[in-house]
Amino acid sequence: MKCMTYLVGLSETEHRAKRISDxxxxxxxxxxxxxxxxxxxxxGAQPGAIITPLKRPKDDIPSYSMGxxxxxxxxxxxxxxxxxxxxxxxxxxxxxxxxxxxxxVSPASGCRSRATLVIVTSxxxxxxxxxxxxxxxxxxxxxxxxxxxxxxxxxPEGVIDHDLVLTTYATxxxxxxxxxxxxKIEWYxxxxxxxxxxxxQTSNQFRAAESLSSERxxxxxxxxxxxxxxxxxxxxxxxxxxxxxxxxIFQRHILEPLSKDTPDRAVSLTALLHTIxxxxxxxxxxxxxxxxxEISVELEGKERQVYNSILKKCARDIDEMVSAGAKIKKYCxxxxxxxxxxxxxxxxxxxxxxxxxxxxxxxSGADGERDCDICGSxxxxxxxxxxxxxxxxxxxxxxxxxxxxxxxxxxxxxSGASTPSCAxxxxxxxxxxxxxxxxxxxxxxxxxKLLAVVGNLVKSPPGSKRYGxxxx
Numbered sequence: 001m002k003c004m005t006y007l008v009g010l011s012e013t014e015h016r017a018k019r020i021s022d023x024x025x026x027x028x029x030x031x032x033x034x035x036x037x038x039x040x041x042x043x044g045a046q047p048g049a050i051i052t053p054l055k056r057p058k059d060d061i062p063s064y065s066m067g068x069x070x071x072x073x074x075x076x077x078x079x080x081x082x083x084x085x086x087x088x089x090x091x092x093x094x095x096x097x098x099x100x101x102x103x104x105v106s107p108a109s110g111c112r113s114r115a116t117l118v119i120v121t122s123x124x125x126x127x128x129x130x131x132x133x134x135x136x137x138x139x140x141x142x143x144x145x146x147x148x149x150x151x152x153x154x155x156p157e158g159v160i161d162h163d164l165v166l167t168t169y170a171t172x173x174x175x176x177x178x179x180x181x182x183x184k185i186e187w188y189x190x191x192x193x194x195x196x197x198x199x200x201q202t203s204n205q206f207r208a209a210e211s212l213s214s215e216r217x218x219x220x221x222x223x224x225x226x227x228x229x230x231x232x233x234x235x236x237x238x239x240x241x242x243x244x245x246x247x248x249i250f251q252r253h254i255l256e257p258l259s260k261d262t263p264d265r266a267v268s269l270t271a272l273l274h275t276i277x278x279x280x281x282x283x284x285x286x287x288x289x290x291x292x293x294e295i296s297v298e299l300e301g302k303e304r305q306v307y308n309s310i311l312k313k314c315a316r317d318i319d320e321m322v323s324a325g326a327k328i329k330k331y332c333x334x335x336x337x338x339x340x341x342x343x344x345x346x347x348x349x350x351x352x353x354x355x356x357x358x359x360x361x362x363x364s365g366a367d368g369e370r371d372c373d374i375c376g377s378x379x380x381x382x383x384x385x386x387x388x389x390x391x392x393x394x395x396x397x398x399x400x401x402x403x404x405x406x407x408x409x410x411x412x413x414x415s416g417a418s419t420p421s422c423a424x425x426x427x428x429x430x431x432x433x434x435x436x437x438x439x440x441x442x443x444x445x446x447x448x449k450l451l452a453v454v455g456n457l458v459k460s461p462p463g464s465k466r467y468g469x470x471x472x
Contacts, residue, residue: 020258023266024225028071030270031279047088049141054084067217067239069195071224071279078220079132082191086116086164087137093163093188113160115145116189117182119172119209121197123148126166129193133164147171147182156184169197173204176211187214195219198238199231210238224277227335229255241276295456297448302349310340348447 046054072078093114120126126146133142145159146152147167153159159181167175167182175182190212192198198206219235232254236245243249254272257265299307314337321333 016259016261019261020229023258024229024269027266027270027273028279029281031071031273031277032281047084049087049138050084050136051138052080052136066215067189069219069221069224069235069239069273069277071221071277073222073279073281075282075285076280078222079129079193080136082116082118082218082220083133083136086189087141089189090114090141090163096188097160111156111160111184112186112188113156113162113165114188115160115162115165116191117165117167117185117187117212117214118191118193119167119169120193122168125193126168129166147175153181154179156181160185169205169209173208176204176208183208183211183213185213187212189216189218190214191218191220192238193220195221195235195238196223196226196231199226199234201230201234201237206234206238229258236276239276244272295452297452299345299348299448302446303344303448306349307341307344310337310344313337346447346449348450349445350447350450 070078070081072081093116097112097114118129120129126148130144130146133144142163143161145162145165147159147165148171152171159165165182165187172182190209192209198209200206217239219238221235224235225231233245233247233250236250239245244254253268257268259265314333317333
């Protein structure tokens with residue numbers, strides 16, 4: 001019988017999409033099989049070098065693992081979990097580089113390291129990992145190498161004699177296109193922090209991460225599936241999880257069953273994720289029940305004008321794409337517009353006068369608003385990931401811009417392209433100038449939402465939990 005969901009406000013396509021989304025959410029919820037009693041039990045054989053007391057996982061988690069996806073929700077300590085794994089496996093990592101072990105398994109790259117390579121999103125997150133190690137691990141336990149900046153090692157010999165090597169996705173991508181120091185090493189373990197950054201299989205960061213050599217690979221992300229189910233396929237390709245890392249197999253056994261209206265459509269996805277993914281939710285944080293208070297605000301004045309202009313530009317861009325038969329996917333334009341609208345609703349027209357904007361050479365959206373957190377960013381690590389791309393891997397926007405009739409290219413557009421520089425030629429290896437507020441700087445603009453938040457804080461009495469806690 002023909003689907004009649006249109007009678008209740010959903011089209012047949014929308015109904016199918018919602019059904020799949022609900023199925024995926026239920027699958028992820030089912031991954032958390034750890035009981036509260038287990039979570040509160042102290043770990044018996046905790047390594048002496050770990051200062052922080054650890055909790056015991058459920059008994060049926062294997063003590064030996066070659067990798068997988070750690071998808072704990074934010075706040076449950078994915079970073080600490082991986083640091084603990086690194087410290088716990090130091091003896092095995094040392095054995096990994098011994099002559100006896102190498103005689104059994106010859107390294108394909110010719111150069112083997114006991115180190116765990118951790119790739120993070122930005123230079124600031126490198127500092128976070130260093131700080132977490134200093135807090136939770138006895139000093140001198142781990143030898144750490146920061147592979148970032150112009151002074152980073154230029155050969156594998158400068159890297160391999162460490163226990164932990166930290167780098168960024170941008171530096172990894174740049175290294176792959178030049179000296180290939182990281183690519184020449186067979187690592188004891190490779191860890192992707194915020195692993196959903198490689199979800200786009202055409203991106204530089206995916207190609208660089210997927211080609212790293214290691215028997216043990218881990219993905220740390222609270223959102224293995226962000227926009228579409230193919231995001232999971234990208235993680236499986238990095239993990240080399242055969243046979244589901246092959247697109248044809250993933251399509252036949254995971255995607256196609258989910259599209260069918262049958263009771264067991266999610267069985268294969270459930271079995272796959274229970275095999276390779278560990279996920280625990282916020283119930284183990286022992287937080288009080290949140291109090292939700294919905295307060296409606298209306299955009300006015302300049303905020304409303306900017307909001308309407310973003311909508312008009314989105315409609316105009318889609319019309320132009322359809323008319324020109326452009327190959328860029330239309331949902332990329334919609335995602336960019338949604339991000340801009342979300343930013344406007346949260347921050348209004350507030351802006352901070354930046355000292356230097358590295359994204360000045362990129363085409364901006366309506367009213368100068370930046371479309372995307374990658375191509376519209378002033379973070380050089382993020383901009384470097386666009387090297388050699390014609391389209392942004394975050395929002396799909398074309399990176400070519402025109403200025404007064406002269407064609408120019410944004411960073412990384414094919415041959416002859418150059419990364420935007422500032423302050424005498426800064427590049428991906430050097431931290432750019434900070435755009436945080438300095439003394440004398442004041443925000444310019446207006447935000448209805450932030451004014452409402454401040455107003456609620458002012459009205460709440462001292463010690464009140466009604467508006468004194470976290471605000472979203």
